Amino acid sequence: MNALVKVLVLCCFSIGAWANEVPLEKVNVATDAVTISRGAEDLMNDCHSCHTLKYIRYRDLVAFGIDKQKVDAWRGDQAMDSPLLGQFSDADAMQSFGIVPPDLSLMVKARDGGSSYVYSYLLAYHNSPDGVLENPVYPATKMPDALGIASATDAAQRTEIQGRARDIVSFLTWAADPHDAERKRLGYYVLGYLIVLTTLLYFVKNQIWGRLK
Amino acid sequence: MTENESPANTGRRNFLIKATTAVGGVGVAAACVPFVASMNPSSDVLAKAVTEVDLSGITPGGVRTVAWQGKPVFIVHRTPEEIQASTATNGVIDPEPDSQRVQKPEWLVVVGVCTHMGCVPNKEGPGWTCHCHGSQYDDSGRVTRGPAPKNLEVPPYHFVADNKIIIGKA
Amino acid sequence: MPGRIIKWIDQRFPLTSFVKHELTDYPTPRNLSYWWNFGFLAGVVLMLQVVTGIFLAMHYRADISLSFDSIQHIMREVNYGWLLRYMHATGASAFFFVIFVHMARTLYYGSYRAPRELLWWTGQGLLLLLMATAFMGYLLPWGQMSYWGATVITNLFQATPFFGDQIVIWLRGDYTVGDATLTRFFALHYLFPFIIIGAVVIHLVALHTVKSSNPSGIDLAAKDNIPFHPYFTIKDLYGLGWFLIVYSVFVFFLPDSLIEPANNIPANPMQTPNHIVPEWYFLPFYAILRSVPNLVGGVVAMGLSVMMFAFMPFLDRSRIPGGAHYRPIFKIQFYLFLLDMLVLGYVGYTPPTNQTLLIGQIATLCYFGSFLLIPFISRIEERWLVRRGLPPAVIALMESEALTIEQRRLKHRRRGEQA
CATH class of the missing domain: 1.20.5 (Single alpha-helices involved in coiled-coils or other helix-helix interfaces)
Known part of the structure; x- marks a missing residue:
């Protein structure tokens, strides 16, 4: 009995975002192929130049149902079987950012708060009154504001960026656990x-x- | 208790127990499936089941050995004389016309595994000789001397261009 | 034909008599509640862990440069690899859950009391083996939690007198947790379950010698015993159905709820995660470790906290039969103990602050107090109950128990005279 209660208590804690000082924005990730394909495209444009997804191969994208022509365009002369490695070498990354950008394959699973964490993090960029770019979700971040949310001022543009963030997070959620739908x-x-x-x-x-x- | 022992009740009980045993047995059998399946080649191994080969570097009379599913595959660029010699005979132990073994007469593609005990035959003179037990094959990969029982296997392959084939898919 | 085969076997091996003695004729108290299902469930979970573990080992690589990747290979590319891994990871938690309930039942009903001390102690040994196996298995995915958990726990052996530092290096085979550590943990993680199976056989031999205890706390008359098969085989199977339902909910729908997010980051010896916690089943003991402000003291306290259960047969010497059923104060004590475990678990999970440290220290005192005060409290309880007047049923039980003890003594004396 004690163990059961403990499990329940722990589940509540791990779902709650008490470890982060900033409350996270909840996001309902999509599981449909259309959104995930869109997310993959945004990710290839906005993130892939620095970040790797070494546990995902191009053929996994095709097998999931992403348009083969798009995947062929992304992979260039890389083999269908090769993983989604970045176009940046680690040494270059160290020079530009002082850090090797983390691999994104498991990012959603590797943070407290999961998909909501990644979503909130992407959208948390803003300019402080003295014009410094800040991210309260992860203040130590070295990543620039990839989606441009800090400089977006009108509501329509912000909504568009939020949608893009949701697509990317949906793709990353799929990438972290491709068998999720099959499992359920x-x-x-x-x-x-x-x-x-x-x-x-x-x-x-x-x-x-x-x-x- | 006494009334439970009537034949009708006993019959119903037996049926219930049998049905439950059957349902449980099906479940145990189904639970074995993932365990057995996990020992089959994983998806990354399956993805390597296809090999793409560029033929342009192989001169007439030349042979190239490529790996397909971990096995050696011999790709021979046959000369007109070799083609003529191969079409003239029909094989000895496992008769098969040469035309059925090639898609283009100048290209022979065979799995380089002796059909006897799985050794890799060596190219020697015309054809191949297997040094494990002395089997011999001609320039169409047909067995000409035992103990091998069958001709060298022709893998599924197809030409994607004039000088490019994909082995593993017909 | 089957009859002839069995006859052939029986002439060479006691098959029929074994089945008869241990199953179809094995006397089991008919009043056992569903709390008695958990021993069987522990056996099932052990088998599940062994089988899933063997199949996982076919794909796992025990090498620090490959192990994290090999887990992802299992999760993504091996056919049903995700199922095997989630079954194994969830199974570890299920194992501890089942064992904790099994132990709580033993404590509540006083099943550790004479003549079941050896049964209880073999169980204690099994708990230690299980903890060691789980701890070593947790290193294998080579995530951040794996690495730092193993670092912290191997460092506990610094507390060894004289040779502390050498022992830690010997355990790791390296100055820090490294390739040598991972490989030996894998070897032992594969070996230990088979030692556990052996220990389970000993546990069962002890059980079948003294027979099951029952909710009333005294041995029943022969007429209240029923054969184990078919009555308890079917009851155990029915309970197994419920267990599998709960287990499947976790495996298929909440598999990540029991895996710390930080363990999805490959081990990095250069950086400790901000918040490292052990698996939930170690939390109360971890809280006790942290509550003692001295390294050696903390390690000793944690070791003792696990071993305290073994002293129960000595601590609880009340003449009132059974466990909490007839003993209101013991019952309150039992529930307070569970509450204390929860508090300790919570303290073990939260990052240490002055406040949680104080709560943890109080809870630690309560933890040991609830063991060490049993002799005194149960004496007071016994006197109070006798003075207040026990229900006639309990008096009858006590008298019959006293009678059986007297009979046993008489028999013993008679045998002595004959000799």
Whole structure:
């Protein structure tokens, strides 16, 4: 019993964003191929020049259902089987940013808050009163404001950028766990089966115990 | 308790137990599937099941060995004399016309694994000789002397251009 | 035909008599509640872990430059690799959950009391083996939590007198947790489950010698015992159905809820994550470690906190039969202990501040207090209960127990006289 309560308590904590000082903006990631393809395209344009996705290969994108011609354009002369490595060498990155930009394959899983963290982080850039670019979600960040949210002033432009951030986060969520949809689908079958089996076992148990006086 | 022991009830009980056992058995069998499947080639291995080969560097009479699914594949650029010699015979132990073994007569593509015990035959004079047990193959990869029972296997392949083939997909 | 085969076997191996003795004729108290299902469940989870573990080992690489990648290979490319890995990771938590319930049941119903001390102690040994196995397995994914968890725990052995530093280096095979550490942890993580299986056999032999305890806390008369098979096989299987439902919800729908996000970052010996926490099942013990402001003291306190359970047969010497059922104060003590474990778990999870440190120290005192005060409290409780007048049923139980003890003594004496 104590363990169960503990699990529940911990689940509440890990979902809550108490570790971050800034409250995160919740995002509902999309799982449909259209949004994820759009996210992949934005990512290739806005992020891929510095960031790698070494656990995703070009053929994974095609297998997921992203247009093959687009993937061919992205990969250039790289093989279909090669991972999405950045166009920047680590040494160049060190020189420009003083840090090697982290691999994005598992980014959504590697942060407290998951997709909401990445989404909030992308949109948290703003200019302080004295004109310095700041990001309260991760103040130590070396990344420039890739989506340009800090300089976006009119509402339409901000909405467009928010949509783009959501697409990118949706793609990254897929990239972090490509079998997520398959897992859940299988999960419903397994649970359905187990409920039937447990119900049957319940009746058998009652019948067998019914033999006792 | 006494009334539970009537034949009808016993029958129902037996049926219930049998049905539950069957449902449970199906579940156990289904649960084995992922474990067995996990031992099959993973998707990155399957992706390497296709090999693309550029033929332009192989001069007439030349042979190139490429790896396909980890196995050696011999690609021979046959000379007109070799083609003529191959079409003239029909094979000895495992008769097969040369035309069925090639897509273009000047290009022979065969898996370089002896059909006897899996050794890799050596190119010697016309054809190949396997040094493990002495089997011999002609320039169409057909076995001319045992103990090998079959001709060298022709892998599925197709020409994507005049001098480019993809091995692994017909 | 099957009859003839069995006869052939029986002439060479006691198959039928074994099945009869341990299953179809094995007497089990008929009043066992569902809390008695958890021992069987622990066995099932052990098998699940062994099987998923063997299949994972076919794809895993124990090499610091490959292990993180090999986990991703399993998660992304191996057929159903994600399922095997999530089953194994969730299974570790399920194992501890089941074992904790199993232990809580033993404590509540006083199942550790005579004559079941050895049964309880073999269980204690199993708990230690399980903890060691889980700890070593946690290093294998080579994430940030893996690395720093292993660093902290191997550093505990600094507390060894005289040879502390050498022992730590010996355990790691390196100055820090490194390739040598990973490889040996993998070897031992693969070996330990088989030692556990052996220890489980010993645990079961002990169980079948003294038989199951039951909610009333005293041994029942023969008429209240029923054969294990089919009554408890079906009850255990029914309970297993419920267990698998909960387990599947975690495996298929919440698999990442039990994996710390930082463990999805490859191990970096140059940078410790801001907030390192052990897995949930180690949190109370970790809180006790942190509550003692001295390295050696903390390690000793943590070790003792796990070993305290072994002293229960000595600490609890009340004459009132059974566990909490007839003992209101013991029952309150039990629930306070659970509450204390929760508080310790919470303290272990939060980053240390002055406030949580103080709460942790109080909770640590309560933890040890709830063990060490048992002899005194149970004496007072016993006197109070007798003075207040026990229910006739309990008096009957006590008398019958006293009678059986007397009978046993008589039998013993008679045997002595005969000799």
